Amino acid sequence: QTQPTLHLEGTAALNKGGISLGLNNNHHHHHQNHNNNQQEGIDYARTITINALKDHLPPADSTIVLKVDVEGNECSALHGALEYLRTVNIVYCAIEWSQIRLQQCEHRSAIFDLFAANQLKPFQALLNETTHPVGWMELDPTQWETWMWKAPNRKHPQRALFDV
Incomplete structure (x- = not known):
């Protein structure tokens, strides 16, 4: 096997x-x-999912901060954690998630529903010409298709940094 x-x-x-x-x-x-x-x-x-580790993580009804940094595998990682994440109170989530990866994510609705159930809202980093964050803009989770960002003086869209 x-x-x-x-x-x-x-x-x-x-x-x-x-x-x-x-x-x-x-x-x-x-x-x-x-x-x-x-x-x-x-x-x-x-590999192992967060759901499989739930007996070793904070118990149900705990308050947690979630950081997702899985280099393009956000959808799979969050989907593999939904069962556990639905049992805790997420007060903040930091995630870098590009519009292209969002489009490819077949579990996007379930993940956004989880964030909404925790009163979390998506924000996009506002970056200066050297791509350093200088502020944040709230995004509409029902309009994720429009979440594109272009760096100043660049032709191609870059990944946006989203905090939820």
């Missing part, structure tokens, strides 16, 4: 201290099974 694993690849040149989780060069998600033919320089790690 094979164990579910994620392909972990170092990205020091792009993100010091960072790793890519299950991404190929085209940034499409893929999962691999652990076997003896692993590529040199790539580590593999078994």
